[in-house]
Amino acid sequence: MNTAHPTLINAAETLPAASARAMDSWWFTARLQAEDTVFWAKIHTMTMHDAVHSTVAFFQEPDGHTSQLRSIDSPGTVTLSTDCFDIRTPLLGMAGDLNKLELTGATDSASAQLTLRRDEPVLYSGGSGIFPFFGGTTGQYALPGLTTSGTLTADGTTYEVNGRTWFDRQWVSPGTHPPRFTWLGLDLGAGRYLSVWDTTGDGTSWLTELTADGTHIITGARRTESNGVWTLTVPSLDGILEITHRRLSAADVGFYGGVCTVTGTLAGDTVTGHGYTDIIG
CATH class of the missing domain: 2.40.370 (AttH-like fold)
Structure with missing residues (x-):
């Protein structure tokens, strides 16, 4: 899907990792539903300070499962492709393109396998996708309403889920003071x-x-x-x-x-x- 909009970045070309960036981030958070049960899920990875930081978190309503797991790994121990969008760490997997993405994530007591499809325009922050950021610059765009389907397992029960996911892609050049x-x-x-x-x-x-x-x-x-x-x-x-x-x-x-x-x-x-x-x- 393409929507004409003048920007300073190319969303498809900047989807994969780039080794020269001070911080590179791929952030997915979803609101998912299985009949009367609502799940919130966060699956996030970023490179920073020569390490790969991964986070997976789940929250179930009403008053149900909650869990989170984090890992910090060296770049040499994970998949972090610069040729295409393909990231795999001990906690999560992310792959695909702007129109279809496959996403997995797991904690000690929950896991998700999700397919995300785009049928709406890209949101370019600031209109251009580039803006000043604490003495440096940042690139940021979002696929904010990805149609999402798949399975989520919590406390031994597997649910067929559907919903919407916000994908936020951001990278940062070195700044002069902390954000x-x-x-x-x-x-x-x-x-x-x-x-x-x-x-x-x-x-x-x-x-x-x-x-x-x-x-x-x-x-x-x-x-x-x-x-x-x-x-x-x-x-x-x-x-x-x-x-x-x-x-x-x-x-x-x-x-x-x-x-x-x-x-x-x-x-x-x-x-x-x-x-x-x-x-x-």
Whole structure:
């Protein structure tokens, strides 16, 4: 699937790993359903400081299974292809292209085998896919609404699951100071997605909206918090979104990874949806 949009990167060519990057990241988080059971799944790997960091996490609703596993491996002990998208570590596997991806991941008590298909445009953050990042630059694009099917096994029970996955591809050039940010990826249905960055720490944010026809809108936003609930106000889009979030990944020093539910209004429409958040610093 191709949608004409001028960018500074080629999404297909930058999908595989590149050895020269200070940080290279492939981040998948999904909302999956099997009848009345909802699973959230995160499968993530990144190269940083001459090591390959892998994370797999699962969370089941209502009040069910939760598990997580991490590994840090040397590049020589994993598959990390620079010719095509093919990554395999002790915890996970990722392979395919922009239109179809195969994804696996396992913890001590759960595992998933998923097929992801794309039928919507690519979201290029900032419109171009490149933007300043803490004294350096970063490339970032997303396949935010991948149609997902497969199996998920938790505590010995295997479920046939369907849902949607947000795939975020990012790489970073060396910067002059450590990153500190809150990021939100919001799936609001009907082909409408928001990728939101707050790099100031005070709620001042900017976002990229992707619509079903491939249009990108880059604008400012304001995020406030009351009783643990975020309100994201987007004046130029006539938007007010209430975002509840809860932790998906276990606590790390200086890091929070969560999943979100969203309600509110955008451009005069009532919207509901879900999303994901990463907070560093």
